[in-house]
Amino acid sequence: MKRRNLLFSTVVATMTLTTALPLSAGQAEDTAAIRDLWKTYQTVRMAGDADAYLALWDENGIQMPPGVPARGMDALKVGVPKGFAAVPVSQMEITPIDIEIAGDWAFARGEYTATQVVGGNDVEVDGKFMTILKRQDDGSWKIYRDIFNSNK
Amino acid sequence: MKRRNLLFSTVVATMTLTTALPLSAGQAEDTAAIRDLWKTYQTVRMAGDADAYLALWDENGIQMPPGVPARGMDALKVGVPKGFAAVPVSQMEITPIDIEIAGDWAFARGEYTATQVVGGNDVEVDGKFMTILKRQDDGSWKIYRDIFNSNK
Numbered sequence: 001m002k003r004r005n006l007l008f009s010t011v012v013a014t015m016t017l018t019t020a021l022p023l024s025a026g027q028a029e030d031t032a033a034i035r036d037l038w039k040t041y042q043t044v045r046m047a048g049d050a051d052a053y054l055a056l057w058d059e060n061g062i063q064m065p066p067g068v069p070a071r072g073m074d075a076l077k078v079g080v081p082k083g084f085a086a087v088p089v090s091q092m093e094i095t096p097i098d099i100e101i102a103g104d105w106a107f108a109r110g111e112y113t114a115t116q117v118v119g120g121n122d123v124e125v126d127g128k129f130m131t132i133l134k135r136q137d138d139g140s141w142k143i144y145r146d147i148f149n150s151n152k
Numbered sequence: 153m154k155r156r157n158l159l160f161s162t163v164v165a166t167m168t169l170t171t172a173l174p175l176s177a178g179q180a181e182d183t184a185a186i187r188d189l190w191k192t193y194q195t196v197r198m199a200g201d202a203d204a205y206l207a208l209w210d211e212n213g214i215q216m217p218p219g220v221p222a223r224g225m226d227a228l229k230v231g232v233p234k235g236f237a238a239v240p241v242s243q244m245e246i247t248p249i250d251i252e253i254a255g256d257w258a259f260a261r262g263e264y265t266a267t268q269v270v271g272g273n274d275v276e277v278d279g280k281f282m283t284i285l286k287r288q289d290d291g292s293w294k295i296y297r298d299i300f301n302s303n304k
Binding site for chain 1: 214216217218219220221222250252254255256257259261263280281282284297299300301302303304
């Protein structure tokens with residue numbers, strides 16, 4: 001192997017090792033906590049439990065849904081119970097793809113599918129989301145910013 | 153003033169000071185660089201300059217537009233020149249609202265308006281966006297994840 005190729009191989013091997021490095025214990029714990037948050041999100045949305053859903057949000061949270069301007073917690077506290085009552089969800093699956101931890105911030109990106117029950121009819125939705133999470137004083141993670149849109 | 157109220161006032165004043173603390177020099181520089189990136193984004197989109205637009209993205213960038221699945225750089229390199237040619241934009245204004253720096257990551261959230269020229273007719277669009285930016289080896293910031301949706 002020529003020296004140039006050897007150097008190249010070493011660089012590639014180093015890059016591969018770097019990207020494949022295992023998460024630190026703290027990062028693995030944070031990532032698991034954020035995965036659990038998405039499981040809770042699914043469960044409480046399907047249960048129609050507005051209070052449990054709102055408890056997933058940071059006190060300064062802002063939701064950015066399609067079709068309406070961004071809304072903060074005051075608007076969410078009014079809108080979520082109405083929305084959950086008007087549009088039940090019989091199935092929901094959230095699949096995180098990226099979760100990056102950066103100190104007391106994290107971001108998550110992924111896909112979702114859901115079955116909304118609209119006027120007695122099932123409506124299948126699927127889309128993608130990006131979320132900023134903020135570490136709370138007690139170490140837990142809450143939703144700080146959340147935006148999503150349809151894939152269709 | 154009662155002791156209890158004095159304590160409360162001190163806590164509130166401390167909280168206000170904390171939230172109003174100026175950014176560090178590095179954070180201020182990073183925030184300014186990210187604001188400049190949005191100005192360049194507007195300029196190159198209005199100019200229809202696909203190469204300059206693609207240069208704003210991290211090599212592992214993923215765009216998450218409404219109505220289609222998420223797409224990586226290979227798809228963007230094909231899609232952006234076609235999209236810019238098909239739908240010129242005569243006006244665009246991006247208004248960042250939050251910019252948070254977390255080490256080599258940053259996130260930005262904001263609003264946009266644009267005038268798209270579709271079949272010779274002006275179509276006014278407005279919406280909101282959330283973007284993850286990644287610090288590059290040379291210290292510059294590039295777009296790593298970008299998602300947006302309409303306010304209408």
